[in-house]
Amino acid sequence: xxxxxxxxxxxxxxxxxxxxxxxxxxxxxxxxxxxxxxxxxxxxxxxxxxxxxxxxxxxxxxxxxxxxxxxxxxxxxxxxxxxxxxxxxxxxxxxxxxxxxxxxxxxxxxxxxxxxxxxxxxxxxxxxxxxxxxxxxxxxxxxxxxxxxxxxxxxxxxxxxxxxxxxxxxxxxxxxxxxxxxxxxxxxxxxxxxxxxxxxxxxxxxxxxxxxxxxxxxxxxxxxxxxxxxxxxx
Amino acid sequence: xxxxxxxxxxxxxxxxxxxxxxxxxxxxxxxxxxxxxxxxxxxxxxxxxxxxxxxxxxxxxxxxxxxxxxxxxxxxxxxxxxxxxxxxxxxxxxxxxxxxxxxxxxxxxxxxxxxxxxxxxxxxxxxxxxxxxxxxxxxxxxxxxxxxxxxxxxxxxxxxxxxxxxxxxxxxxxxxxxxxxxxxxxxxxxxxxxxxxxxxxxxxxxxxxxxxxxxxxxxxxxxxxxxxxxxxxx
Amino acid sequence: xxxxxxxxxxxxxxxxxxxxxxxxxxxxxxxxxxxxxxxxxxxxxxxxxxxxxxxxxxxxxxxxxxxxxxxxxxxxxxxxxxxxxxxxxxxxxxxxxxxxxxxxxxxxxxxxxxxxxxxxxxxxxxxxxxxxxxxxxxxxxxxxxxxxxxxxxxxxxxxxxxxxxxxxxxxxxxxxxxxxxxxxxxxxxxxxxxxxxxxxxxxxxxxxxxxxxxxxxxxxxxxxxxxxxxxxxx
Amino acid sequence: xxxxxxxxxxxxxxxxxxxxxxxxxxxxxxxxxxxxxxxxxxxxxxxxxxxxxxxxxxxxxxxxxxxxxxxxxxxxxxxxxxxxxxxxxxxxxxxxxxxxxxxxxxxxxxxxxxxxxxxxxxxxxxxxxxxxxxxxxxxxxxxxxxxxxxxxxxxxxxxxxxxxxxxxxxxxxxxxxxxxxxxxxxxxxxxxxxxxxxxxxxxxxxxxxxxxxxxxxxxxxxxxxxxxxxxxxx
DNA sequence: GATGAATGAGAGTTCATTCAT
DNA sequence: GATGAATGAACTCTCATTCAT
Numbered sequence: 001x002x003x004x005x006x007x008x009x010x011x012x013x014x015x016x017x018x019x020x021x022x023x024x025x026x027x028x029x030x031x032x033x034x035x036x037x038x039x040x041x042x043x044x045x046x047x048x049x050x051x052x053x054x055x056x057x058x059x060x061x062x063x064x065x066x067x068x069x070x071x072x073x074x075x076x077x078x079x080x081x082x083x084x085x086x087x088x089x090x091x092x093x094x095x096x097x098x099x100x101x102x103x104x105x106x107x108x109x110x111x112x113x114x115x116x117x118x119x120x121x122x123x124x125x126x127x128x129x130x131x132x133x134x135x136x137x138x139x140x141x142x143x144x145x146x147x148x149x150x151x152x153x154x155x156x157x158x159x160x161x162x163x164x165x166x167x168x169x170x171x172x173x174x175x176x177x178x179x180x181x182x183x184x185x186x187x188x189x190x191x192x193x194x195x196x197x198x199x200x201x202x203x204x205x206x207x208x209x210x211x212x213x214x215x216x217x218x219x220x221x222x223x224x225x226x227x228x229x230x231x232x233x234x
Numbered sequence: 235x236x237x238x239x240x241x242x243x244x245x246x247x248x249x250x251x252x253x254x255x256x257x258x259x260x261x262x263x264x265x266x267x268x269x270x271x272x273x274x275x276x277x278x279x280x281x282x283x284x285x286x287x288x289x290x291x292x293x294x295x296x297x298x299x300x301x302x303x304x305x306x307x308x309x310x311x312x313x314x315x316x317x318x319x320x321x322x323x324x325x326x327x328x329x330x331x332x333x334x335x336x337x338x339x340x341x342x343x344x345x346x347x348x349x350x351x352x353x354x355x356x357x358x359x360x361x362x363x364x365x366x367x368x369x370x371x372x373x374x375x376x377x378x379x380x381x382x383x384x385x386x387x388x389x390x391x392x393x394x395x396x397x398x399x400x401x402x403x404x405x406x407x408x409x410x411x412x413x414x415x416x417x418x419x420x421x422x423x424x425x426x427x428x429x430x431x432x433x434x435x436x437x438x439x440x441x442x443x444x445x446x447x448x449x450x451x452x453x454x455x456x457x458x459x460x461x462x463x464x465x466x467x468x
Numbered sequence: 469x470x471x472x473x474x475x476x477x478x479x480x481x482x483x484x485x486x487x488x489x490x491x492x493x494x495x496x497x498x499x500x501x502x503x504x505x506x507x508x509x510x511x512x513x514x515x516x517x518x519x520x521x522x523x524x525x526x527x528x529x530x531x532x533x534x535x536x537x538x539x540x541x542x543x544x545x546x547x548x549x550x551x552x553x554x555x556x557x558x559x560x561x562x563x564x565x566x567x568x569x570x571x572x573x574x575x576x577x578x579x580x581x582x583x584x585x586x587x588x589x590x591x592x593x594x595x596x597x598x599x600x601x602x603x604x605x606x607x608x609x610x611x612x613x614x615x616x617x618x619x620x621x622x623x624x625x626x627x628x629x630x631x632x633x634x635x636x637x638x639x640x641x642x643x644x645x646x647x648x649x650x651x652x653x654x655x656x657x658x659x660x661x662x663x664x665x666x667x668x669x670x671x672x673x674x675x676x677x678x679x680x681x682x683x684x685x686x687x688x689x690x691x692x693x694x695x696x697x698x699x700x701x702x
Numbered sequence: 703x704x705x706x707x708x709x710x711x712x713x714x715x716x717x718x719x720x721x722x723x724x725x726x727x728x729x730x731x732x733x734x735x736x737x738x739x740x741x742x743x744x745x746x747x748x749x750x751x752x753x754x755x756x757x758x759x760x761x762x763x764x765x766x767x768x769x770x771x772x773x774x775x776x777x778x779x780x781x782x783x784x785x786x787x788x789x790x791x792x793x794x795x796x797x798x799x800x801x802x803x804x805x806x807x808x809x810x811x812x813x814x815x816x817x818x819x820x821x822x823x824x825x826x827x828x829x830x831x832x833x834x835x836x837x838x839x840x841x842x843x844x845x846x847x848x849x850x851x852x853x854x855x856x857x858x859x860x861x862x863x864x865x866x867x868x869x870x871x872x873x874x875x876x877x878x879x880x881x882x883x884x885x886x887x888x889x890x891x892x893x894x895x896x897x898x899x900x901x902x903x904x905x906x907x908x909x910x911x912x913x914x915x916x917x918x919x920x921x922x923x924x925x926x927x928x929x930x931x932x933x934x935x936x
Numbered sequence: 937g938a939t940g941a942a943t944g945a946g947a948g949t950t951c952a953t954t955c956a957t
Numbered sequence: 958g959a960t961g962a963a964t965g966a967a968c969t970c971t972c973a974t975t976c977a978t
Binding site: 585588626630631633636637639644648658661666668689690 | 819864872875878898902921924932
């Protein structure tokens with residue numbers, strides 16, 4: 001016989017808001033531990049010392065609970081935010097933004113996985129708050145690119161959407177195994193390389209280029225020696 | 235009252251191979267229509283006019299059926315293959331390979347989705363035939379990069395894995411909405427832009443340009459100083 | 469057309485303990501009527517006017533239900549217990565204990581059959597409560613034998629295990645047909661004879677008898693020879 | 703996909719009798735290896751290189767096959783028989799018969815288990831050939847007891863049925879674990895002890911008995927000395 | 937005589953969700 | 958506001974048995 005459930009731990013008769021908060025927190029922890037596929041309403045109820053019926057009082061559907069929990073979670077992440085870097089060389093700023101996006105995944109793999117692999121598939125995804133939240137992350141990175149464009153550093157023939165796909169495609173691909181709980185990754189390294197390739201591509205400096213820079217070197221020397229030769233001038 | 239089920243539509247008593255083929259085809263179509271999560275053996279049985287027991291006669295497990303169906307499907311794609319382009323400029327060859335990978339997704343979104351989002355997560359993925367099949371696609375693209383490296387065109391400081399993640403991350407991200415049945419994409423355009431960015435990055439000024447303009451600057455200074463040195467002329 | 473199932477007969481919404489009790493009682497009756505091999509959870513559900521899901525709410529497994537039902541059943545038997553007889557002649561005490569064991573089988577053949585023929589074969593049998601319960605019965609009988617040994621009445625060269633096997637082998641064999649619902653047996657008679665044979669064996673001449681008759685023989689001879697020696701007497 | 707069954711090994715188109723014989727032999731081996739609960743018609747078919755349909759041509763039912771196989775098996779055992787010992791002391795003959803019954807179990811535990819635990823439960827058991835076969839074994843043992851009775855060695859107040867139950871109850875209980883594949887037993891030891899207890903019971907020679915035999919000893923001495931005293935007589 | 941193909945009829949579970957109290 | 962009780966509706970898988978060829 002199933003052992004009797006332990007007597008409810010949590011306070012009964014919480015005001016609505018608190019009850020909701022408790023449930024959401026618990027749902028978050030279940031989502032973290034089990035992933036969305038093994039997410040059972042019964043486990044949420046058990047962990048927060050309520051009944052499943054109570055949960056269904058506040059959330060019409062398991063999925064609603066799941067989404068709300070994810071959104072709150074995401075919100076929290078966004079609010080204890082690093083300030084975006086808005087000045088400095090483009091490369092540094094891009095690195096910083098990508099690093100930040102990667103660190104989100106690193107810190108909350110379960111949430112990331114749920115958002116990236118489940119919610120994004122939902123037909124209603126675009127109407128969810130979490131869609132907007134996710135956009136914030138994307139915007140922060142793409143904002144840097146946009147700035148680069150405005151100041152003429154970034155090519156303006158490449159569609160923004162493509163650049164976005166490449167950057168976030170790379171981010172997700174790099175973190176795939178980690179999201180699967182099958183490996184780890186270095187936020188710093190990944191951010192570094194992605195930035196590097198995005199900015200400069202994978203093609204070696206052309207030979208022509210090398211010769212030119214040698215030429216520049218020589219000219220610098222010539223210039224310097226001419227200066228000396230000219231003596232203390234004015 | 236449920237009226238008696240209509241007599242089985244499909245031919246009964248098929249020879250083994252044909253029955254297997256019918257089941258696999260049907261499974262493929264169910265996978266296409268429903269996705270792997272809503273894939274029911276009962277629906278496969280119904281659609282091909284057999285009983286579920288018959289299906290289980292030939293496939294030990296629902297998952298086995300699913301995988302076998304996917305593998306055959308993939309096989310079919312790989313066999314009416316375009317020849318890989320093995321000569322010509324790196325850019326053309328890379329474009330061609332990426333184009334080919336994209337066209338797979340374009341032609342078989344349901345299959346792609348299943349492979350990319352379900353099977354890849356399976357612990358046994360690496361031991362499946364489909365893993366090898368998928369590798370073929372990846373290898374074909376990365377082979378081009380490798381060649382580029384050997385001939386010194388591609389930077390050899392960037393880890394291959396990163397390049398792979400960027401290319402396929404970009405491919406998958408570009409096709410994401412399409413896999414979700416939410417949009418479309420142009421194989422040609424996507425392939426073109428991905429190639430472009432991967433090879434050259436997103437920054438306007440190629441190093442060659444930068445060096446060149448520095449050189450010009452200096453030459454101007456040198457010229458100016460030589461002029462002064464020459465004294466008041468004319 | 470199946471007419472709509474009649475509204476559930478049994479009271480709905482029983483408190484947990486009552487529901488569990490109802491299920492256990494029902495399970496017991498199904499076990500009695502069908503035996504463990506034809507024991508269907510669906511029949512239990514039907515008979516007690518619940519759904520199978522309700523049963524699985526309280527019992528994780530069909531087998532668990534079966535075992536719990538058997539254990540409770542056994543418990544009930546053990547609790548309306550006859551006191552063991554702890555004094556008096558060995559024979560009486562052994563008779564009493566065997567009688568008690570037989571009466572268990574007599575009263576609950578279905579349960580006995582399940583325990584003796586199914587559970588005993590279970591790898592986990594030794595860890596079950598019912599194993600302990602069964603031991604109580606065995607111990608009560610063997611305790612008498614043990615006492616007999618201590619007081620020198622019982623031979624101490626025969627392995628206890630063998631004696632146990634003989635006593636319970638005899639008990640089970642005697643009751644076999646009854647367990648099969650094919651006949652009946654008298655608890656009194658069986659107990660009497662088993663006690664008799666176990667204690668004394670099946671051979672007519674007890675050693676005491678043999679010696680006695682030898683002695684008589686010899687005395688007759690002695691008498692005869694003494695008569696001769698005394699000469700022709702009247 | 704289930705791998706194709708290997709091409710049939712056995713000759714096709716066997717005459718009826720041979721086919722039946724092959725099936726029966728195979729069924730026996732499956733019964734031996736798997737026990738009757740895991741006995742699958744599919745495995746029989748596979749092992750003897752026929753189809754299940756062929757089996758059903760000759761045996762209307764799985765159970766029929768099982769029974770027929772067991773009967774043939776038993777027959778074989780009975781025919782390469784030890785001759786029963788028909789002379790000598792009762793104890794030796796009983797030992798021999800019990801030993802023989804035990805050795806059957808020892809040699810064919812799977813068959814024994816099937817007969818003792820499955821078939822015996824069948825309502826039609828009494829009408830089966832195997833019931834008669836089993837009786838042969840029982841008779842051989844009980845024949846010895848019967849002889850003992852006739853010659854006055856065995857008590858005639860104990861019901862034969864009880865003696866039978868005690869002897870075979872003891873045999874089965876002793877071999878229980880072995881039939882469960884959980885242990886082993888010594889045919890010699892078991893036979894020895896069972897014989898011992900059955901014949902003599904478990905009670906120590908009574909003290910009275912001891913005194914009597916001492917008395918006999920003394921009388922023998924008296925008789926002897928009287929004889930001497932009487933001198934060479936006649 | 938032989939068999940490949942096919943299946944009816946379940947079995948045991950699982951879980952999100954409802955509702956009377 | 959809270960919940961214990963209850964369940965509908967699936968789902969995957971098994972196997973003895975039948976039948977057209």
